[in-house]
């Protein structure tokens with residue numbers, strides 16, 4: 688992997704993002720040396736989807752890297768990353784949020800989490816429905832949580848060249864974000880993140896109101 692090419696593509700992606708939209712560089716499968724080069728260029732937020740890989744890379748990189756867990760997190764692995772994760776994007780069940788809360792208490796920190804919604808049509812994608820989210824946010828268990836903080840919404844669009852469909856799915860995510868904000872977080876400035884957009888669709892996501900894009904292959908492989 689040519690690090691100067693990676694840095695060049697990183698600058699291009701950064702320049703294409705409006706002020707206020709955060710870039711999480713998705714570094715899964717990317718060697719530590721390449722991540723370190725991007726870190727030296729100024730990138731701080733990196734995303735991984737596997738707990739072990741994330742923990743291993745964290746050991747090898749400077750302490751001020753912001754590690755974002757973007758993949759599906761199994762409850763039995765939460766303990767490994769809760770002590771340091773900057774954000775956990777893929778929370779899709781009350782049980783997982785409760786586990787993060789418990790582990791956060793143990794680690795003595797508050798962990799920003801995003802509720803993942805299923806807006807794409809592919810069955811394999813994880814995510815909640817609005818009714819499931821309402822049930823969670825109205826539960827007594829949620830009211831007691833002090834160490835898992837819901838900071839917004841995350842979603843993935845269908846992997847397709849059909850732009851109108853992708854636009855519709857991002858618009859739906861935005862609507863879910865606004866609905867939750869209005870109904871549950873109206874007085875909470877901490878509920879502000881809409882994590883959507885990947886290499887192939889991040890500009891569409893930004894146009895739909897994304898605050899946080901998760902871009903991997905467009906930086907590291909240069910295809911997309």
Ligand SMILES: *Cc1c(COP(=O)(O)O)cnc(C)c1O
Nearest residue numbers: 713736757885886901902903904
């Ligand atoms: C891999 C991954 C990304 C980045 O995908 P690219 O198409 O490589 O940009 C974003 N979000 C999640 C959840 C991922 O697993």
